[in-house]
Amino acid sequence: MFRNVLMSLEFSAEAQKKIAALCERYPDSATKQPVVLAALHLAQKEHGYLSDDAMRLVAKTLDLPYAHVYGVATFYTMFRLKAGIQPTGSTIRMCTNISCMLRGGYEVLEAFENKLGLKRGESNGKFQLVEEECIAACEFAPCALVGTKYFHDLTPEKVGEVIAELERDPHPEAEVV
Amino acid sequence: MPAAIGTKLVTKRFGDERARTIAGYEATGGYAMLKKALAMKPDDITAEVKASNLRGRGGAGFATGVKWGFVPKDAKQVHLVCNADESEPGTCKDRLLVYWDPHLLIEGMIISAHALRAVHNYIYIRGEMMREYVVLAKAVEDAYAKGYLGKNILGTGIECHITVHRGAGAYICGEETALLNSLEGLRGQPRLKPPFPAVKGLFGNPTIVNNVETLMNVPFIVDKGGAWFNELGMGRSGGTRIVCVSGHVNKQGVFELPMGITFRQIIDDVCGGVWKGRKVKAVIPGGVSMPPLDEHELDVPCEFDALMTDERIKPVMVRPGQQFDLGGGRALRSMAGSGGIVVMDDQTDIPKATWRIMKFFAHESCGQCTPCREGTGWLEKVSRRVAAGQDHAKEGDLELLASIAHGIAGNTICALGDAAAWPMLGFLTKFRGDFELKIRRKAA
Ligand SMILES: Cc1cc2nc3c(=O)[nH]c(=O)nc-3n(C[C@H](O)[C@H](O)[C@H](O)COP(=O)(O)O)c2cc1C
Ligand code: SF4
Ligand code: FES
Numbered sequence: 001m002f003r004n005v006l007m008s009l010e011f012s013a014e015a016q017k018k019i020a021a022l023c024e025r026y027p028d029s030a031t032k033q034p035v036v037l038a039a040l041h042l043a044q045k046e047h048g049y050l051s052d053d054a055m056r057l058v059a060k061t062l063d064l065p066y067a068h069v070y071g072v073a074t075f076y077t078m079f080r081l082k083a084g085i086q087p088t089g090s091t092i093r094m095c096t097n098i099s100c101m102l103r104g105g106y107e108v109l110e111a112f113e114n115k116l117g118l119k120r121g122e123s124n125g126k127f128q129l130v131e132e133e134c135i136a137a138c139e140f141a142p143c144a145l146v147g148t149k150y151f152h153d154l155t156p157e158k159v160g161e162v163i164a165e166l167e168r169d170p171h172p173e174a175e176v177v
Numbered sequence: 178m179p180a181a182i183g184t185k186l187v188t189k190r191f192g193d194e195r196a197r198t199i200a201g202y203e204a205t206g207g208y209a210m211l212k213k214a215l216a217m218k219p220d221d222i223t224a225e226v227k228a229s230n231l232r233g234r235g236g237a238g239f240a241t242g243v244k245w246g247f248v249p250k251d252a253k254q255v256h257l258v259c260n261a262d263e264s265e266p267g268t269c270k271d272r273l274l275v276y277w278d279p280h281l282l283i284e285g286m287i288i289s290a291h292a293l294r295a296v297h298n299y300i301y302i303r304g305e306m307m308r309e310y311v312v313l314a315k316a317v318e319d320a321y322a323k324g325y326l327g328k329n330i331l332g333t334g335i336e337c338h339i340t341v342h343r344g345a346g347a348y349i350c351g352e353e354t355a356l357l358n359s360l361e362g363l364r365g366q367p368r369l370k371p372p373f374p375a376v377k378g379l380f381g382n383p384t385i386v387n388n389v390e391t392l393m394n395v396p397f398i399v400d401k402g403g404a405w406f407n408e409l410g411m412g413r414s415g416g417t418r419i420v421c422v423s424g425h426v427n428k429q430g431v432f433e434l435p436m437g438i439t440f441r442q443i444i445d446d447v448c449g450g451v452w453k454g455r456k457v458k459a460v461i462p463g464g465v466s467m468p469p470l471d472e473h474e475l476d477v478p479c480e481f482d483a484l485m486t487d488e489r490i491k492p493v494m495v496r497p498g499q500q501f502d503l504g505g506g507r508a509l510r511s512m513a514g515s516g517g518i519v520v521m522d523d524q525t526d527i528p529k530a531t532w533r534i535m536k537f538f539a540h541e542s543c544g545q546c547t548p549c550r551e552g553t554g555w556l557e558k559v560s561r562r563v564a565a566g567q568d569h570a571k572e573g574d575l576e577l578l579a580s581i582a583h584g585i586a587g588n589t590i591c592a593l594g595d596a597a598a599w600p601m602l603g604f605l606t607k608f609r610g611d612f613e614l615k616i617r618r619k620a621a
Binding site for chain 1: 338429
């Protein structure tokens with residue numbers, strides 16, 4: 001079927017400026033392709049998730065085939081292809097890998113599931129709960145990552161506090177882009 | 178003289194908030210080594226790095242100076258890429274290094290880029306490291322403002338650029354050729370080698386990929402000389418070693434230690450022993466990709482060659498009576514890997530821990546090679562039912578796990594296949610009884 005060729009989505013002026021500046025940073029590349037991850041991060045920030053139109057916007061901005069952008073977006077786990085969490089919400093990345101598992105990581109993850117009423121992998125507007133692989137903070141196992149903030153030495157009992165803190169002061173991932 | 182406990186190079190600014198800023202960094206001697214290096218001939222720097230026996234801290238322990246020497250002499254454009262993708266489970270040093278001393282990394286990179294005559298250079302930082310990305314992006318900006326980076330750095334006529342490139346979630350992007358593909362804006366799938374990146378890497382140009390910790394050691398080598406650095410270490414491994422200790426110890430942490438320190442010393446003296454008064458059962462010596470050690474193998478130094486050759490470490494077996502052959506009859510023992518040491522106490526459910534490691538690799542396989550894509554999936558599935566024990570594990574499952582692992586190892590494009598197979602075989606070799614128990618219970 002033909003798609004609507006008139007795209008509804010645009011990047012903000014600030015994002016356009018960032019992308020243009022980044023395009024200068026790879027002078028040995030014949031195309032703007034090296035900027036695709038950064039542009040996808042920006043599109044996700046500004047449009048909430050990577051809809052078909054958001055990926056087309058990235059493709060158009062960087063003069064790349066849509067299929068290429070789609071292929072890249074589906075490879076990396078931080079890109080969301082469906083609507084869910086708001087850009088202002090907190091993505092809780094709870095590590096259950098070896099060091100965290102050995103010190104109760106799964107029990108903490110279950111406590112998050114119960115308190116949030118979300119299963120791992122699910123989200124509501126305010127929270128997304130992710131069972132994460134090692135977040136390189138093993139010395140504080142079990143631990144979770146929320147945007148720029150790390151939560152150390154977690155126990156099921158501390159989960160309520162963490163959620164309350166995030167309600168007051170969310171650490172959206174989109175802030176960083 | 179070998180380093181003493183307490184000798185600190187790359188971690189010496191840990192905890193010093195002021196040194197994280199460019200002014201604070203300069204005030205503590207920062208960027209002085211760069212000035213010295215820029216006055217040196219590029220090949221002289223490489224010669225010092227060779228003499229230093231600095232070995233890659235990313236996992237493989239390859240000699241850094243030797244790798245630099247692979248760049249063709251007539252190359253027109255060369256790139257230096259810093260691997261800050263740290264995601265090997267059990268490893269948590271690069272994230273801290275970037276956070277506490279971003280300018281040491283930048284200084285190390287500029288010096289190394291000068292040695293390699295590299296102009297456009299990149300730091301590939303893991304997507305999830307958002308706090309560290311912010312720190313690094315600011316540090317690079319400040320270094321440009323001060324003239325340490327740019328078209329004509331410090332008026333020397335030398336051009337050097339660094340761009341921080343954010344990933345987006347994929348363990349495999351830590352593998353150097355997958356990393357280069359990801360930098361080029363492709364799916365992060367490893368490339369066939371050869372050609373090696375040092376000959377044909379980023380955008381088709383010769384490219385050196387080095388780990389964060391590796392590059393941060395370079396300024397010290399320029400400052401005090403390769404011979405001095407070599408003497409700090411042990412055998413053919415120069416310098417100090419960062420280890421990240423986690424799991425069942427009283428004091429988890431990231432420690433810069435002498436190369437010659439043994440695992441037992443690390444656990445007992447540095448980390449205050451095993452928690453809850455228990456005993457050690459298993460130790461992963463360098464990230465989950467490496468075969469484990471048992472309680473009788475802990476008096477070996479954490480140095481690179483020792484873990485590969487020390488005969489106190491039992492060879493990994495494919496089945497009882499058959500050693501895993503690394504090629505040419507060399508036995509696989511273990512490796513120092515990324516420095517991620519995971520300690521498991523005597524109450525650990527080893528089959529369950531093994532399953533969690535296999536789940537990781539099954540999740541992270543990029544899917545390009547059939548043995549890895551299918552094999553890691555099967556390792557996860559079978560190890561899960563073995564871990565579940567009793568009604569789930571089947572007779573013959575242990576032999577099945579060993580044969581799947583053996584079928585993956587050595588038959589894939591990148592080392593992720595080996596990284597899954599080796600620990601599987603290693604745990605089966607050294608903790609056979611724990612696995613048998615899961616199976617036998619069912620029969621009983
Ligand atoms: C599956 C896989 C994952 C890897 N992940 C990392 C990583 O996160 N960080 C790293 O520095 N090296 C990693 N490596 C090793 C790199 O391929 C490469 O050898 C290293 O960055 C070279 O730097 P060095 O010589 O300074 O160690 C990984 C290798 C494999 C096979
Ligand atoms: S070994 Fe696995 S991760 Fe590596 S290229 Fe093959 S499928 Fe991908
Ligand atoms: S294993 Fe959980 S942070 Fe590394």
